[in-house]
Amino acid sequence: MSRTTHAPTTDASRTTDAAPVRRPRLIAVDAARGLALIGMIAVHILPAYDPETFEPTLQWSLFAGRAAALFALLAGMSLAFSSGGRTPHRGRALTATRAGLVVRALLIAAVGLSINQVMPSPAPALGILVYYGAFFLLAVPLLGLRRRTLAGTAAVLAVLGPVLVHVLGPALPAPAAANPTVGSVLAEPGAALAQVLLTGTYPAVPYLTFLCAGLLLGRTDLHEVVVRVRIAVLGVVLALGAWFVYWVLVLQAGGYDQLMRHTPWLSEDQIDEILVWGPSPDLPTSTWWWLLTPGPHSNTPVTLLMDLGTGLAVLGLFLLLARPNRLWTTLAAMGGRTLTLYSAHLLALAAAVHHEDRLLWFGVHVGVAAVLAVLWQRAFGQGPLERVIATAVRGTRRLVLGSTDRAAGSPRS
Numbered sequence: 018m019s020r021t022t023h024a025p026t027t028d029a030s031r032t033t034d035a036a037p038v039r040r041p042r043l044i045a046v047d048a049a050r051g052l053a054l055i056g057m058i059a060v061h062i063l064p065a066y067d068p069e070t071f072e073p074t075l076q077w078s079l080f081a082g083r084a085a086a087l088f089a090l091l092a093g094m095s096l097a098f099s100s101g102g103r104t105p106h107r108g109r110a111l112t113a114t115r116a117g118l119v120v121r122a123l124l125i126a127a128v129g130l131s132i133n134q135v136m137p138s139p140a141p142a143l144g145i146l147v148y149y150g151a152f153f154l155l156a157v158p159l160l161g162l163r164r165r166t167l168a169g170t171a172a173v174l175a176v177l178g179p180v181l182v183h184v185l186g187p188a189l190p191a192p193a194a195a196n197p198t199v200g201s202v203l204a205e206p207g208a209a210l211a212q213v214l215l216t217g218t219y220p221a222v223p224y225l226t227f228l229c230a231g232l233l234l235g236r237t238d239l240h241e242v243v244v245r246v247r248i249a250v251l252g253v254v255l256a257l258g259a260w261f262v263y264w265v266l267v268l269q270a271g272g273y274d275q276l277m278r279h280t281p282w283l284s285e286d287q288i289d290e291i292l293v294w295g296p297s298p299d300l301p302t303s304t305w306w307w308l309l310t311p312g313p314h315s316n317t318p319v320t321l322l323m324d325l326g327t328g329l330a331v332l333g334l335f336l337l338l339a340r341p342n343r344l345w346t347t348l349a350a351m352g353g354r355t356l357t358l359y360s361a362h363l364l365a366l367a368a369a370v371h372h373e374d375r376l377l378w379f380g381v382h383v384g385v386a387a388v389l390a391v392l393w394q395r396a397f398g399q400g401p402l403e404r405v406i407a408t409a410v411r412g413t414r415r416l417v418l419g420s421t422d423r424a425a426g427s428p429r430s
Contacts (some may be wrong), residue, residue: 044339044341045338046091046095046335048335050087050351050353051350051390052331052335053087054088054351054355056076057084058386059084062378062379062382063375064077073293077294077313082295083324085145086321086324086328087331087332088149089224090328092152092228092231093233093234094231094234096153096228096232096235100114103237105162107161109417110418113414114414115157117410118160119154119413120409120410120413122154124150124405125150125153126149126150127150128402129147129150130147130198132360132364133147133199134199136196136363136366136367139195141366141367141369143218146363147197148219151221155225155228156228156232159232160232164233164237167229167233168233170225171233174222174226174229175325178220178224178225178226178321179308179316182215182216182316183300183302183305183308185215186215186302190208192208192209193205193209197212224316230325230328242337245333245337246337247333248336249330249332249337251326251329251333252325252329252332252333256322256325258326259311259322260323262309263311266309276288276306278304279306280304283301291310291312291315292310292311292312295313295314296315311323346391347387350391350394351390354399356402358386
């Protein structure tokens with residue numbers, strides 16, 4: 018997970034021979050990533066429902082699906098920052114950036130596969146790192162696109178991605194494991210590829226919606242207050258609009274009856290469970306009406322747009338409110354080292370010591386992550402995994418550019 022959150026350099030800085038002028042670091046972007054990390058930890062450890070009322074818990078309602086979407090949105094922003102910001106790289110610099118992104122993607126996927134390999138069965142969490150690597154690989158051709166093209170691509174993918182899952186999903190081979198592992202990739206590469214691209218928990222093709230939106234945001238001037246307000250307002254409108262479409266078409270206009278009619282093997286309670294907690298494991302494909310449902314990880318157009326809207330609203334608010342105080346800097350320290358902290362969190366889950374007192378262990382995971390992030394930032398800067406990957410990416414860029422990184426002047430990833 019990239020930690021780059023510098024704002025893009027100004028156009029003027031690129032037209033002079035002087036050292037490039039860097040704008041202040043956007044603490045809000047790292048802080049939002051820190052919140053996403055806390056959300057993922059909450060979903061992995063805390064209960065999804067109240068055992069007495071069987072109602073979804075607050076943390077499930079807030080973070081299920083949305084934390085992962087926010088991660089992907091911010092990943093797109095980091096890609097924009099590291100590929101030129103408001104002035105995208107062109108020519109050889111763009112080629113070098115793309116080569117570096119391929120290396121980043123492969124290394125992150127390798128970390129994810131290695132962690133999944135040591136996970137017990139059944140897995141205590143569904144990791145996102147292998148999918149993250151696929152996000153980055155698919156984003157390689159997107160780096161040079163203009164903002165209008167990125168906006169159109171995001172809109173198309175929000176619809177086309179779920180349609181491809183709906184149409185192709187039943188015909189694709191079932192994955193060997195809930196999490197892609199080294200063993201499953203070697204044993205059944207076709208099933209593992211289908212899982213990562215279309216049928217898994219975080220399928221890369223639909224999730225490119227968030228990457229495109231993040232790239233678009235990273236090409237704008239995030240230091241302008243009016244831009245920050247627009248991001249927050251757009252997020253609220255998008256999330257409420259998507260939910261309103263679901264409310265009208267499914268709950269009011271007969272869509273729910275169509276779900277029951279075309280999916281007779283599911284009871285009304287089972288359909289309600291999918292709407293609240295998401296599919297387990299796959300969303301039914303018996304009728305197109307399922308594409309209008311909002312369950313977490315359903316990866317329908319409604320879900321994607323609701324999650325994207327929520328992510329935009331959170332980011333906009335963070336951009337407006339974040340200040341260099343202890344709370345924000347702690348969140349930012351966590352968000353700047355999410356690859357290391359998230360990997361450590363998954364490895365801790367593999368020890369399966371959190372089941373007896375979930376609230377306690379949630380506090381332990383978050384508290385330890387916060388303390389380690391702040392101390393490591395003060396002592397060493399980049400997290401250990403982040404540093405290894407950044408070094409490999411820089412080396413790749415230099416190989417493409419020839420001994421000097423002529424992409425200098427853009428923020429480092």
